[in-house]
Amino acid sequence: MLMGLDLYPQSFSFVTDSFFHCFDIGISGVSAGAIHSHQLRIGQLYTGAVEFLRSIFWSCSMPVYVDVFKRGQDPVVFRAIARELYDLPHGAWRAWEEDKFLPAMLRYSQGYVYSEKERRKLSELCWFSEEVYGHDGVTVVDMIARCQFCCADLGDSQDWIVELADRRVDFVRRRQLRPLVSLYRCTGIPIAHVDPEYDRLEDFELSAA
Structure with missing residues (x-):
């Protein structure tokens, strides 16, 4: 978790777990048929609640991201963020970002002052690293499962969907959401x-404090 933000995911998990606990209590005594008939609606409500709660916690941590451009003027801070991004599991980086940009940023001497262009790119990578769990009431898990099921009918190679399914992920990175949603639409849903x-x-987001 970038720059010591591990408290936010822990808090978020506590809240979402509490949501499930309350839901379990609420459906006790309800017939199985009634529960089944409302499964889709419940999934949509939960996804909406998750997205809303994440927005609350994310708003607390956003300064760490939008202010990277300014804080990156300190070489120590810049390198610390670059190191965390480089070590981030399944960061969904472009090949040149992972193989060239981030390693190059870590090779500079201690006294090197990073350029505005380099700080801008680092801010962008922080932005792209955000975890996304759903969209428009559909969870990432359900989108991946549907896309994997329909892979044979989608024509082009979709190895990245198979890889996500094999890892059993429940989120994708921000930059992965658009292609996932587009592919999901191609399945007819x-x-x-x-x-x-x-x-x-945008530039104004980079300079926002």
Whole structure:
């Protein structure tokens, strides 16, 4: 977790676990048929609640990301963030980001002052590293399962979907959401498009404090 943000996921997990506990209590005594008939709606409500709660906790940690551009002027801070991004499991980086950019940033001498362009790219990678658990009431788990099931009918190679399914992930990185949603739509299930601004970090966001 970047820059000591491990408290946020722990708090988030506590809240979502509590949600499940309350839900279990609420359905006690309800017939199996009634539960089955409401499964889809319950899934949508839970996904919406998860996304809302994540937005609350994420708003607390956003300064760590949007302020990377400013804080990266300190070489020690820049290298610490670059190291955490480089070590991030399944970061969904482009090949040149993982093989060239991040290693190059870590090879500079202690006294090197990182350029505005380098700090901008680091901020972008922080933005892309955010975990996303669902979209438009559909969980990432369900989208991956549907896409994997329909892989043979989708034509093009979809090895990345198979890889996600094999890892049994319950989230994707921010930059992976758009292709996942697009592929999910190709399976014939309606779902809202991802906002065009969702995976673009604008200049004003980089300079926001």
